[in-house]
Amino acid sequence: MTTTKTPSCPFAASRRGFLLGAGAIAAAGGGAGAAIAAESEAARPQVADAPIAHSDARRRTPFYGVHQAGVVTPRPACGIVAAFDLVAANPEELQTLFRKLTERIAFLTQGGRAPDRDPKLPPADSGILGPVIEPDELTVTVSVGDSLFEDRAWLKPLKPKTLMRMAGFPNDALVARSCHGDVLLQFCANSQPTNIHALRDIIKNTSDSMVLRWRQEGSVPVVPPQPDGKSESARNFLGFRDGSANPDSNDDALMEKIVWVGAGDPDEPKWAHGGSYQVVRLIRMLVEDWDRTPLGEQERIFGREKWSGAPLGVLGGSEHDIPDYAADPKGDLTPLTAHMRLANPRRPETEANLIVRRGFNFSNGVTKSGHLEDGLLFLSYQADLAQGFLAVQSRLNGEPLEEYIKPFGGGYFFVLPGVRDESDYLGRSLIEAIA
Amino acid sequence: MTLANRLKMGALAAALCAPGLAWATQEAPLDLVQPIADYKLYVAVHTEKLIADATKFVAAIKAGDTKTAKALYAPTRMNYEAVEPVAELFSDLDSALDSRADDHEKKEEDPGFTGFHRLEYGLWEKNSTQGLSETADKLLADAKELHARIVKLTFPPEKVVGGAAALMEEVAKTKISGEEDRYSHTDLWDFKANFDGSQKIFVLLEPVLAKKDPDFVKKVAENFTVVDATLAKYRTAEGYEPYDKLSEPDRTVLSAKVNALAEDLSTLRGKLGLN
Numbered sequence: 001m002t003t004t005k006t007p008s009c010p011f012a013a014s015r016r017g018f019l020l021g022a023g024a025i026a027a028a029g030g031g032a033g034a035a036i037a038a039e040s041e042a043a044r045p046q047v048a049d050a051p052i053a054h055s056d057a058r059r060r061t062p063f064y065g066v067h068q069a070g071v072v073t074p075r076p077a078c079g080i081v082a083a084f085d086l087v088a089a090n091p092e093e094l095q096t097l098f099r100k101l102t103e104r105i106a107f108l109t110q111g112g113r114a115p116d117r118d119p120k121l122p123p124a125d126s127g128i129l130g131p132v133i134e135p136d137e138l139t140v141t142v143s144v145g146d147s148l149f150e151d152r153a154w155l156k157p158l159k160p161k162t163l164m165r166m167a168g169f170p171n172d173a174l175v176a177r178s179c180h181g182d183v184l185l186q187f188c189a190n191s192q193p194t195n196i197h198a199l200r201d202i203i204k205n206t207s208d209s210m211v212l213r214w215r216q217e218g219s220v221p222v223v224p225p226q227p228d229g230k231s232e233s234a235r236n237f238l239g240f241r242d243g244s245a246n247p248d249s250n251d252d253a254l255m256e257k258i259v260w261v262g263a264g265d266p267d268e269p270k271w272a273h274g275g276s277y278q279v280v281r282l283i284r285m286l287v288e289d290w291d292r293t294p295l296g297e298q299e300r301i302f303g304r305e306k307w308s309g310a311p312l313g314v315l316g317g318s319e320h321d322i323p324d325y326a327a328d329p330k331g332d333l334t335p336l337t338a339h340m341r342l343a344n345p346r347r348p349e350t351e352a353n354l355i356v357r358r359g360f361n362f363s364n365g366v367t368k369s370g371h372l373e374d375g376l377l378f379l380s381y382q383a384d385l386a387q388g389f390l391a392v393q394s395r396l397n398g399e400p401l402e403e404y405i406k407p408f409g410g411g412y413f414f415v416l417p418g419v420r421d422e423s424d425y426l427g428r429s430l431i432e433a434i435a
Numbered sequence: 436m437t438l439a440n441r442l443k444m445g446a447l448a449a450a451l452c453a454p455g456l457a458w459a460t461q462e463a464p465l466d467l468v469q470p471i472a473d474y475k476l477y478v479a480v481h482t483e484k485l486i487a488d489a490t491k492f493v494a495a496i497k498a499g500d501t502k503t504a505k506a507l508y509a510p511t512r513m514n515y516e517a518v519e520p521v522a523e524l525f526s527d528l529d530s531a532l533d534s535r536a537d538d539h540e541k542k543e544e545d546p547g548f549t550g551f552h553r554l555e556y557g558l559w560e561k562n563s564t565q566g567l568s569e570t571a572d573k574l575l576a577d578a579k580e581l582h583a584r585i586v587k588l589t590f591p592p593e594k595v596v597g598g599a600a601a602l603m604e605e606v607a608k609t610k611i612s613g614e615e616d617r618y619s620h621t622d623l624w625d626f627k628a629n630f631d632g633s634q635k636i637f638v639l640l641e642p643v644l645a646k647k648d649p650d651f652v653k654k655v656a657e658n659f660t661v662v663d664a665t666l667a668k669y670r671t672a673e674g675y676e677p678y679d680k681l682s683e684p685d686r687t688v689l690s691a692k693v694n695a696l697a698e699d700l701s702t703l704r705g706k707l708g709l710n
């Protein structure tokens with residue numbers, strides 16, 4: 001399978017290629033001037049030409065591994081989560097679905113040519129990426145929800161230890177249509193059409209056993225490369241850098257502890273080793289109100305300086321500086337109610353509550369009163385739901401930030417262990433564990 | 436003249452005077468001639484029944500008998516829903532008979548909102564037959580016109596064959612969500628009619644398909660069976676339970692199987708060599 005552009009690749013027959021060809025003919029008859037004119041015209045795109053992708057369009061994120069991709073791999077610019085209800089009455093049907101998902105995801109994430117079919121038949125592929133599908137660093141991460149286990153007696157005994165149905169918190173206004181699901185697919189790629197293409201492919205190929213329940217798209221702002229090669233956390237729709245204090249996702253040992261369920265979790269079913277608890281929260285932000293809030297107050301709500309992302313009081317600091325709460329017991333620098341201080345008080349006993357956040361921003365539409373329906377597609381990963389998200393959220397309940405946010409959807413899921421090689425498939429350990 | 440004979444005459448007349456329809460009809464391959472003729476009969480039987488049922492339905496409305504009119508609404512509609520792929524070919528009649536309030540700018544108050552759903556709105560939301568007389572007369576006249584046009588129509592083979600998937604798509608789009616009959620909640624009646632219409636087409640084509648792709652026939656037949664069995668749980672003496680009785684797990688099963696049927700049946704045209 002190759003994704004290099006060869007002359008036989010249909011992309012080569014673009015309008016620009018045609019103009020260059022025309023230029024060459026003109027040059028033969030009309031001298032060098034015509035050729036230059038034609039070339040400069042060729043370099044000037046037409047209004048509706050496809051924007052040129054970054055070189056990342058041909059990069060792939062490996063599909064096979066002990067863990068699924070899309071959890072501790074770097075988050076690209078665009079994401080979609082889609083929750084489904086399942087029709088799987090027995091282990092065989094569930095296995096068939098898992099194998100199908102494995103086959104589609106292995107193809108979509110690595111890219112290649114869409115199969116050709118008799119033109120009398122509906123095409124196998126939606127075609128929105130053209131005949132050759134570029135991988136675009138796509139990852140598709142499959143996780144399963146509480147209801148998958150609870151609604152099936154043969155799966156119930158195998159439910160991960162702390163998986164449960166999401167219940168509302170005091171500031172939530174949950175909308176049934178945007179909550180829960182038997183299976184969640186998380187798509188991440190450099191561009192949203194790549195995610196949409198993958199979603200449509202999977203819907204088409206699994207329609208006999210999965211019914212779409214809800215979905216949410218999101219993205220994060222892209223930034224130009226920095227001269228020193230360093231990267232920074234992406235900003236959320238409140239204008240703050242989000243992700244600064246995340247545990248180091250390149251530290252494998254740390255990730256084994258914080259994110260992945262493994263041998264260190266004796267109470268977890270064995271099949272779940274290599275998986276992770278995933279929290280999805282659809283959180284609306286009241287951005288108009290936020291934009292009318294003084295900068296100082298905004299910064300105190302989070303405990304961070306808006307532009308640099310540095311903890312408050314660290315002069316000339318960076319987002320990676322570590323706040324010293326022990327030296328600030330009354331909250332003179334970082335208010336005791338600041339989001340980040342509540343989320344992580346940095347005491348020895350709260351070490352067990354660390355989580356990895358990997359969210360996206362969404363903008364959905366307009367409310368009846370003419371306000372933007374923007375917000376955060378919050379995604380977090382942890383080795384224990386109760387110790388991770390639930391503990392953190394219970395400390396955040398009642399925080400000043402709540403005046404500007406309204407969670408309305410999402411759910412709790414468990415990311416299946418990775419697919420090791422071509423003979424393996426998603427969910428194999430679960431299927432094999434069914435008594 | 437028998438209905439079958441009239442249909443033959445109609446087909447002849449249509450062939451001679453080229454109907455002013457917007458699509459180009461392709462010649463039916465030889466092995467599809469009989470299934471299409473049989474299907475035409477099926478459709479005409481339904482439109483004839485539509486006229487008979489609508490006559491009683493309209494009479495009840497005009498007599499101010501809300502209760503009887505309500506009881507006749509869903510069974511009358513079923514005749515239309517079963518043959519929708521063909522009925523829809525006449526877009527003027529389809530929108531007069533079957534458009535929903537959503538299709539109109541002023542929704543329920545829009546003067547263009549007529550037909551079944553306008554009557555449904557009056558009967559259930561207003562619980563009255565008041566002011567419905569004119570709409571009711573128009574419904575009957577449109578039903579008669581539909582039947583007259585269908586009898587004269589040369590059935591385009593790709594519309595007949597494609598109709599099996601189209602009916603399942605209908606179900607998948609609006610019936611499964613309870614959006615179609617939002618005042619009366621009789622969506623499961625429509626569901627059943629769409630289902631029957633789709634299955635009828637499949638059964639007529641089955642002998643041809645079985646020769647070409649027996650595995651496909653088996654898979655589709657299985658999905659039809661699951662849908663039929665699930666729907667049967669909601670049967671009542673008169674017809675079907677209201678939509679809100681449909682359980683969440685059954686809704687998921689129906690959704691998945693209907694989507695799968697739409698997906699598989701969408702390959703029928705290609706499998707039978709139609710463009």
Ligand code: HEM
Pocket residue numbers: 236238240241242243244245246281283284285302304339340341343344355357376378389392393396405
């Ligand atoms: C719309 C809602 C939210 C917004 C706008 C928001 C924003 C932020 C910002 C700007 C930071 C500081 C930078 C950083 O360390 O990433 C932060 C930190 C953090 N947030 Fe949130 N957040 C939201 C919801 C949540 C939720 C629901 C949780 C989990 C229950 C959470 C957990 C955390 C954690 C654990 C930290 C890191 C604290 C630290 O280690 O210092 N956040 N958040």
